Amino acid sequence: MTVQQQTATPTVLVYEDDPGFPPRVNMPVPHPVPQLDTQPFPTAIADAAPQPDGAGPGTEAFRYWVAADALSRAAQTWGPLVPTGTQWHPTAGRALTAHLDAGVDLNAFYDRKGLWFFRSTVAGVTVAACESPEIVAHETGHAVLDALRPQLFNAASAETAALHEAFGDISALLTSLRLEPLRIAVLAETQSDLELSSRVSRMAEQLGAAIRQGHPNAVDPDCLRNMANSFFYRDPVHLPPSGPANTLSSEPHSFSRVFSGAFLKILAGIFRQQDLQDQAGLATAAEIAGQLLVDAVVAAPVVSAYYAQVAGHMIAADQRRNGGRYGPSMRSAFIRHGILSLEAATAITEPEVARRGAGMAEATPGGSEEEGLTAVTVHGTSYGITQPLTLSAPAQERRFGIASSDPAGGSVRPADPEQVATSYLEDLFRRGRVHVPEEHRTAAAFVDDSPFRLKTHEVTRSAAGEGLALVRRCFD
Numbered sequence: 327m328t329v330q331q332q333t334a335t336p337t338v339l340v341y342e343d344d345p346g347f348p349p350r351v352n353m354p355v356p357h358p359v360p361q362l363d364t365q366p367f368p369t370a371i372a373d374a375a376p377q378p379d380g381a382g383p384g385t386e387a388f389r390y391w392v393a394a395d396a397l398s399r400a401a402q403t404w405g406p407l408v409p410t411g412t413q414w415h416p417t418a419g420r421a422l423t424a425h426l427d428a429g430v431d432l433n434a435f436y437d438r439k440g441l442w443f444f445r446s447t448v449a450g451v452t453v454a455a456c457e458s459p460e461i462v463a464h465e466t467g468h469a470v471l472d473a474l475r476p477q478l479f480n481a482a483s484a485e486t487a488a489l490h491e492a493f494g495d496i497s498a499l500l501t502s503l504r505l506e507p508l509r510i511a512v513l514a515e516t517q518s519d520l521e522l523s524s525r526v527s528r529m530a531e532q533l534g535a536a537i538r539q540g541h542p543n544a545v546d547p548d549c550l551r552n553m554a555n556s557f558f559y560r561d562p563v564h565l566p567p568s569g570p571a572n573t574l575s576s577e578p579h580s581f582s583r584v585f586s587g588a589f590l591k592i593l594a595g596i597f598r599q600q601d602l603q604d605q606a607g608l609a610t611a612a613e614i615a616g617q618l619l620v621d622a623v624v625a626a627p628v629v630s631a632y633y634a635q636v637a638g639h640m641i642a643a644d645q646r647r648n649g650g651r652y653g654p655s656m657r658s659a660f661i662r663h664g665i666l667s668l669e670a671a672t673a674i675t676e677p678e679v680a681r682r683g684a685g686m687a688e689a690t691p692g693g694s695e696e697e698g699l700t701a702v703t704v705h706g707t708s709y710g711i712t713q714p715l716t717l718s719a720p721a722q723e724r725r726f727g728i729a730s731s732d733p734a735g736g737s738v739r740p741a742d743p744e745q746v747a748t749s750y751l752e753d754l755f756r757r758g759r760v761h762v763p764e765e766h767r768t769a770a771a772f773v774d775d776s777p778f779r780l781k782t783h784e785v786t787r788s789a790a791g792e793g794l795a796l797v798r799r800c801f802d
């Protein structure tokens with residue numbers, strides 16, 4: 327008598343995109359045990375791996391495998407798209423490490439040391455950020471963009487910070503679309519019109535519901551943010567620092583929706599141009615759109631009108647990779663969201679791309695942190711600070727002389743680097759996001775000391791010389 331060999335691949339139960347929230351609750355599904363240590367973006371989890379024994383929702387083992395599966399999938403979404411030699415920011419170490427229970431909050435962040443996920447109990451339900459693959463993929467997206475473009479981390483600019491947030495949501499979207507069952511589900515839900523709101527365009531439904539309990543107007547009615555939106559570009563210098571979710575503000579997550587909204591329409595346009603509008607065609611469209619975005623962020627100079635430069639470089643990348651096949655879809659999407667003015671969209675012609683091509687082809691990921699940034703020093707007293715404060719303003723030379731739409735018609739005249747940086751600083755203070763150590767505060771300082779408000783920035787002694795500098799701690 328012989329014993330039948332069991333050769334089945336070990337599996338774990340995971341959520342595919344988000345736990346969801348009633349009435350749209352998602353069911354865990356079995357996935358193969360995820361591989362974390364893969365190139366070029368190895369990931370790790372600080373806790374020891376539990377036995378893959380099919381643990382379900384509500385257990386730490388389940389949370390571990392959901393996070394591991396999402397980390398692995400996000401790393402494998404971007405890995406094939408980035409230039410050879412791309413690696414995590416050096417301070418993150420060889421493998422990007424996730425900490426799944428970092429404290430009490432409804433949030434998560436990336437801080438160049440790793441990924442930190444918080445949790446909180448709301449109305450009797452434990453909402454753990456690490457249990458949402460969309461949140462895990464969003465934070466991993468911050469780390470990927472930091473690997474490609476470290477200059478964006480400290481840039482004092484609402485538009486570059488918002489592009490980071492859009493990249494995070496795009497990371498969540500593309501990571502979801504790597505799963506065939508989700509591609510099939512979203513095609514059914516949208517009847518193949520991917521511009522429409524769907525399970526993959528709605529970000530972090532469960533976290534959104536939890537935040538809504540305490541802050542009813544801070545998030546969308548059915549999720550945290552939705553890439554299916556109609557927000558039209560305004561220069562963030564002229565927007566209020568915060569506002570309800572149905573308005574546009576200069577707060578980076580709010581303003582990110584202008585760019586992520588255009589990206590969803592681009593994906594929909596590229597999908598329509600595939601030979602077959604089926605799940606395989608959607609997988610191809612997602613890869614093409616992701617590749618054009620990676621090409622663009624590597625090559626686009628860090629400038630005040632950053633959205634327009636990234637948009638122009640996506641159109642240029644398509645010209646170089648695909649002979650301009652998807653140019654009309656991209657121009658249309660960027661125009662609909664005001665990221666490119668009509669004149670800007672029509673200015674990026676084939677000869678123009680050919681003329682600027684050499685510089686774009688030479689662009690490489692990483693590089694010096696300060697490259698393209700210029701120091702802007704402001705009086706500390708206006709901000710309740712004892713010494714002059716230095717900001718890193720975006721000031722590279724534009725490759726394409728293009729800009730976003732002015733709602734009144736024509737193109738916006740981009741603000742100068744000094745105005746961009748000081749407006750950004752003022753907004754950070756108005757939102758209570760800056761940590762100022764006691765020794766640097768004046769008697770009239772207005773520092774927000776609430777332990778519940780995450781400080782994304784801090785004022786610290788300038789590494790370069792005299793005075794103080796504004797530095798970023800994390801992207802949440």
Ligand SMILES: [Zn+2]
Nearest residue numbers: 491494801802
């Ligand atoms: Zn973020």
